[in-house]
Amino acid sequence: MSETYAGPLERIDDTRWRIPRSYKPQMRVDGIIYADDTLMETIRADKSPEQVANVACLPGIVGYSLAMPDIHWGYGFCIGGVAATDPEEGGVISPGGVGYDINCGVRLIRSDLELADVQPRIAQLVATLFDTVPCGVGRGGRIKFDPGQLRRLMVEGSQYVVRAGFGWEADLEMTEARGCLPEANPDYVSRRALERGEDQCGTLGSGNHFLEVQVVEEVVDPVAAAAFGLRVGQITLMIHSGSRGLGYQICDDALVDLRSAPKKYGIELPDRQLVCAPIQSPEGQRYLGAMRSAANFAWANRQILTHLAREVLASFFGRSAESLGLRLVYDVAHNIAKMETYEIGGRKRTLCVHRKGATRAFPAGHPEVPLAYRHVGQPVLVPGDMGRCSWVLVGQPAAMEKTFGSCCHGAGRVLSRTAAIKAAKGRSIEKELLARGVVARARERTGLAEEQPEAYKDVSVVAEAVHAAGIARKVARLRPLGVIKG
Amino acid sequence: MTETYELLEHTADMGVRARAATLAGLIRPCTAGLYAVIGQLVPTGDAQPWQFEVVGDDIALLLRDYLGEVLALFAADGQLIEIREVPEFSAQRLTVLGLRRPADPQRSIVQREAKAVTYHELSVREVPGGYEAVFIVDI
Numbered sequence: 001m002s003e004t005y006a007g008p009l010e011r012i013d014d015t016r017w018r019i020p021r022s023y024k025p026q027m028r029v030d031g032i033i034y035a036d037d038t039l040m041e042t043i044r045a046d047k048s049p050e051q052v053a054n055v056a057c058l059p060g061i062v063g064y065s066l067a068m069p070d071i072h073w074g075y076g077f078c079i080g081g082v083a084a085t086d087p088e089e090g091g092v093i094s095p096g097g098v099g100y101d102i103n104c105g106v107r108l109i110r111s112d113l114e115l116a117d118v119q120p121r122i123a124q125l126v127a128t129l130f131d132t133v134p135c136g137v138g139r140g141g142r143i144k145f146d147p148g149q150l151r152r153l154m155v156e157g158s159q160y161v162v163r164a165g166f167g168w169e170a171d172l173e174m175t176e177a178r179g180c181l182p183e184a185n186p187d188y189v190s191r192r193a194l195e196r197g198e199d200q201c202g203t204l205g206s207g208n209h210f211l212e213v214q215v216v217e218e219v220v221d222p223v224a225a226a227a228f229g230l231r232v233g234q235i236t237l238m239i240h241s242g243s244r245g246l247g248y249q250i251c252d253d254a255l256v257d258l259r260s261a262p263k264k265y266g267i268e269l270p271d272r273q274l275v276c277a278p279i280q281s282p283e284g285q286r287y288l289g290a291m292r293s294a295a296n297f298a299w300a301n302r303q304i305l306t307h308l309a310r311e312v313l314a315s316f317f318g319r320s321a322e323s324l325g326l327r328l329v330y331d332v333a334h335n336i337a338k339m340e341t342y343e344i345g346g347r348k349r350t351l352c353v354h355r356k357g358a359t360r361a362f363p364a365g366h367p368e369v370p371l372a373y374r375h376v377g378q379p380v381l382v383p384g385d386m387g388r389c390s391w392v393l394v395g396q397p398a399a400m401e402k403t404f405g406s407c408c409h410g411a412g413r414v415l416s417r418t419a420a421i422k423a424a425k426g427r428s429i430e431k432e433l434l435a436r437g438v439v440a441r442a443r444e445r446t447g448l449a450e451e452q453p454e455a456y457k458d459v460s461v462v463a464e465a466v467h468a469a470g471i472a473r474k475v476a477r478l479r480p481l482g483v484i485k486g
Numbered sequence: 487m488t489e490t491y492e493l494l495e496h497t498a499d500m501g502v503r504a505r506a507a508t509l510a511g512l513i514r515p516c517t518a519g520l521y522a523v524i525g526q527l528v529p530t531g532d533a534q535p536w537q538f539e540v541v542g543d544d545i546a547l548l549l550r551d552y553l554g555e556v557l558a559l560f561a562a563d564g565q566l567i568e569i570r571e572v573p574e575f576s577a578q579r580l581t582v583l584g585l586r587r588p589a590d591p592q593r594s595i596v597q598r599e600a601k602a603v604t605y606h607e608l609s610v611r612e613v614p615g616g617y618e619a620v621f622i623v624d625i
Contacts, residue, residue, distance in 0.1 A: 196562045
């Protein structure tokens with residue numbers, strides 16, 4: 001269905017391309033895409049640059065409409081899109097700038113285990129994780145919350161479930177925003193959203209969500225790696241999940257609720273999926289209150305998934321999670337809108353930063369970076385496909401100057417799901433992965449075919465692009481050993 | 487024109503194109519196409535009457551709201567809709583009468599988690615011999 005982008009793209013330098021404001025009369029700022037020449041070939045092949053230009057039309061947008069190197073076609077905003085809007089200048093909040101899976105994100109857990117401890121038993125370990133961690137379409141969790149508990153969970157996020165025994169106090173320090181956005185308001189969460197999410201906290205979901213057992217294969221930045229507790233040969237766990245049905249429905253509800261807002265506030269939009277409202281309007285505040293509730297739900301979800309994984313590993317190796325050193329390295333959101341303060345033109349401005357398939361990448365010294373990492377910067381977790389690798393990066397000062405403290409979030413798809421299924425015909429993706437040293441289990445029949453490595457860009461190319469652009473630096477490469485998917 | 491649907495390729499998600507001789511006739515293949523994105527869904531058990539009505543001023547948005555409700559019913563309650571009658575599908579109103587039954591967990595094959603029916607490339611238009619609707623489902 002996709003068409004190629006035929007609009008202007010002006011090279012700024014080796015890793016940046018500009019869509020000039022003159023491209024469309026409604027554009028208020030330039031669009032900037034971060035990509036090298038190789039990535040730009042695939043980026044031009046869909047309409048995602050058009051979406052970067054459309055986002056540049058939003059009222060109150062500051063600086064640029066940005067896209068990271070893993071850009072691909074999304075809804076309203078492209079995936080990999082970043083936009084900051086200023087509430088003092090009529091800036092808007094757009095659910096399309098967050099996405100349906102609110103606070104979809106990634107967390108990385110390190111261990112004291114070595115490759116030799118895990119590799120001989122990886123098939124059994126993956127099978128045990130697969131049997132224990134709820135995954136798959138609509139799959140309910142083992143842990144139930146009554147309506148009152150669910151409400152507190154949406155207000156308090158990870159902090160609520162850690163206090164309930166699903167994790168360690170130290171996990172909170174290593175979670176973006178300490179796993180809780182303030183001013184969440186569950187009163188703005190619909191009954192239908194609660195129904196879709198009520199038994200899903202502590203479930204992985206399906207699609208590209210996963211739990212992966214990995215080994216640190218390469219350390220590029222020894223100082224940052226040491227700060228993050230990472231070393232070559234060490235076993236790590238990576239979890240990718242979000243706010244499940246609750247978040248999907250909150251976004252869907254908001255797109256209906258905000259439908260009349262553009263007309264009411266005199267906002268002209270080039271794409272109705274960019275529907276938005278001024279941040280300070282009642283409609284904007286309703287969405288923000290509900291979106292923050294979903295964000296907190298997602299952090300609680302990944303926290304419970306961490307707890308379940310710790311339980312599995314403790315039982316499997318016959319040692320406590322503490323003695324296995326299963327410590328959270330970091331948890332980052334990559335579908336979220338947050339109020340953050342930036343110095344622009346010598347003036348501090350608090351902006352609403354939309355990150356849609358983009359990861360926060362704060363540098364050394366930033367007060368929101370955990371104390372233990374403040375001398376190096378915030379870990380940026382960039383998962384790749386299940387056959388190649390994932391990357392740990394670290395935020396750099398240039399991110400604050402150029403990208404509102406943002407970086408890429410993953411590899412980005414290159415094959416549609418139907419094309420991936422066709423490409424998998426006559427093959428066993430499971431066997432192919434095994435030949436590459438990866439044990440994979442998936443709940444849905446088509447799961448492995450749709451998520452096969454060839455369906456994604458090489459995440460190393462994406463990581464190299466942000467490294468070269470100076471917005472994040474490469475720290476360590478992680479190779480998958482086993483993966484469970486929905 | 488017979489009521490048909492086809493699944494469309496999309497980079498990360500899946501689309502549906504449905505065709506029918508009349509506007510009202512689009513509802514059945516659109517519903518079937520949405521279910522086909524999710525998997526192979528088989529109803530079971532007792533049927534309950536079900537009715538959906540939405541008003542507005544944009545025919546494509548009315549269709550999207552209907553499909554959003556059908557998706558949410560499945561996602562939240564595991565309920566499938568069987569269309570009986572579409573008394574009105576105009577730019578101002580969509581009314582659908584049908585039956586709802588639980589999806590059979592034993593015989594249904596759920597392949598994908600559909601997050602939402604999006605507004606992207608959403609369209610309802612007249613084509614030679616009938617009408618066509620296109621929508622994309624976020625996976």
